Every structure is written in structure tokens, then in C-alpha cells.
Amino acid sequence: MLSIKKMRQGRFENWAGNVKKEGCTPHEPQTIEEICTFVSHVYEKGGMIRSVGAAHSFSPVAKPEQHLVSLHHMRGLLDVDAVTQQATFWGGTYLHEVGPILARYNLALENMGDIAEQTIAGAISTGTHGTGLKLTSLSN
Ligand SMILES: Cc1cc2nc3c(=O)[nH]c(=O)nc-3n(C[C@H](O)[C@H](O)[C@H](O)COP(=O)(O)OP(=O)(O)OC[C@H]3O[C@@H](n4cnc5c(N)ncnc54)[C@H](O)[C@@H]3O)c2cc1C
Structure with missing residues (x-):
């Protein structure tokens, strides 16, 4: 899991420890408005933003070059319809939080x-993805 403590010190390290980055600027937005303001600001000034989840990827896909954004505070259920069996969660929600909800x-x-x-x-x-010949990936 992404170490929030390290992140707040501007350090990124993935779960496996094979991808590291020091000196990035951490951001922990709490609202969509905050994200919009931040993205506009970086766009105007010029800069690179990388969203990071739990930093479990083995490759550098989540490695931030400059601004590291964590949606750690944007978690939980947004909407659920038991009839259609559809639920909408914030992107920062950890998978282990989904089941109990x-x-x-x-x-x-x-x-x-x-x-x-x-x-x-x-x-x-x-x-x-999990396993199972007839089961698709989580994205599906
Ligand atoms: C112990 C272990 C077991 C694993 N088991 C499996 C398994 O069984 N099956 C499997 O398929 N994989 C498995 N993986 C791989 C893992 O599921 C993937 O690497 C997954 O991407 C990790 O999610 P994350 O939240 O850590 O994303 P990260 O690694 O943090 O990010 C992955 C990508 O998503 C982007 N991203 C993250 N958050 C956002 C956001 N809010 N908005 C936009 N983009 C975003 C990042 O920029 C990056 O490009 C395992 C990994 C580990 C370490």
C-alpha cells in the first residue's frame, strides 16, 4: 500500500520497492473542485501530474515525476441501486472497503x-483481474 507518511514527505515507493522517487510534491485533494483548481494551476504553470492509487503496480506506471496526487480522501460509496445491482464509488476507494459496503x-x-x-x-x-475462465477483469 502507498505509504501516506512517505508520500507526505514527497517520497514515492511502490509495493515491491523496485520503483522509487524522491522530491515529488504531494497533493491530497478532498473535493472535485480542489482537483479542478489544482489541475488548472499546474496546466497554467506547466508541470506533470501523476495520480497514484495504492502503488501496487510493479512497473513505473504510477511513478510521479513531479506532482503526486492521491485520492486517499476521496473514498466510499456515491450511489447504489440494489435492483440493477450497480454501485458507484469514488476512485480512491480501496478494494477491501468495497465488499463490506x-x-x-x-x-x-x-x-x-x-x-x-x-x-x-x-x-x-x-x-x-482475478481467475476464472468466464469471469472478466475488474474494469468490466
Ligand atoms: C501483492 C500484489 C498482488 C497482486 N495481485 C494481483 C492480481 O491478483 N491480479 C491482478 O490483475 N493484479 C494484481 N496485482 C497488480 C495490481 O492489482 C495492479 O498493479 C493495480 O494497478 C494496483 O492498483 P493501485 O491502486 O495500487 O494502482 P497504482 O499502482 O497506484 O496505479 C496504477 C495506475 O493507475 C493510475 N491511477 C491510480 N489512481 C488513479 C486515479 N485516481 N485516477 C487516474 N489514474 C489513476 C496510476 O497513475 C497508474 O497509471 C497485484 C499486485 C501486488 C503488489
Whole structure:
């Protein structure tokens, strides 16, 4: 899992420890408005933004070059419809948080990967999957 403590010191390290970066600027937005203001600001000034989930990717896909954005504070359920069996979560929600929330509505994920530490956004971005010939990736 991304170390929030290290991140606040401007340090990034992935789970495996093979991808590291020092000296990045951390950002932990709490609202969509904050994100919009921040992105506009970086766009005007020039700069690189990288969103980071739980930093479980083995490759440098989540390695920030300059600005590191974590949606650690933007987690949880936005909307759920038990009839259509559809739920909408914030992208920063960790997979291990999804099951207990869905259980309140008698719902569950159909399949999971090996672990549940990833964020929804990170897992969907990278095609994270479980096993099963007839089961698709989480992004589906
Ligand atoms: C112990 C372990 C077990 C694993 N088991 C499996 C498995 O069973 N099956 C499998 O398929 N994979 C597995 N993986 C791989 C893992 O699921 C993926 O690397 C996944 O991307 C990790 O999600 P994350 O939240 O850590 O994303 P990160 O690694 O932090 O980011 C992945 C990508 O998503 C982008 N991203 C993250 N958050 C956002 C956001 N809010 N908005 C836009 N882009 C964003 C990042 O910029 C990056 O490009 C495993 C990894 C580990 C370390």
C-alpha cells in the first residue's frame, strides 16, 4: 500500500520497492473542485501530474515525476441501486472497503484478484483481474 507518511514527505515507493522517487510534491485533494483548481494551476504553470492509487503496480506506471496526487480522501460509496445491482464509488476507494459496503445492500463483487489493497481507479486502469475462465477483469 502507498505509504501516506512517505508520500507526505514527497517520497514515492511502490509495493515491491523496485520503483522509487524522491522530491515529488504531494497533493491530497478532498473535493472535485480542489482537483479542478489544482489541475488548472499546474496546466497554467506547466508541470506533470501523476495520480497514484495504492502503488501496487510493479512497473513505473504510477511513478510521479513531479506532482503526486492521491485520492486517499476521496473514498466510499456515491450511489447504489440494489435492483440493477450497480454501485458507484469514488476512485480512491480501496478494494477491501468495497465488499463490506456492498454487503449492506446484499451485493458483492463477482470476482477479486489475489489481494484487496488496490484502489478502484488503479485496478481499473491496469486491467486487474482475478481467475476464472468466464469471469472478466475488474474494469468490466
Ligand atoms: C501483492 C500484489 C498482488 C497482486 N495481485 C494481483 C492480481 O491478483 N491480479 C491482478 O490483475 N493484479 C494484481 N496485482 C497488480 C495490481 O492489482 C495492479 O498493479 C493495480 O494497478 C494496483 O492498483 P493501485 O491502486 O495500487 O494502482 P497504482 O499502482 O497506484 O496505479 C496504477 C495506475 O493507475 C493510475 N491511477 C491510480 N489512481 C488513479 C486515479 N485516481 N485516477 C487516474 N489514474 C489513476 C496510476 O497513475 C497508474 O497509471 C497485484 C499486485 C501486488 C503488489
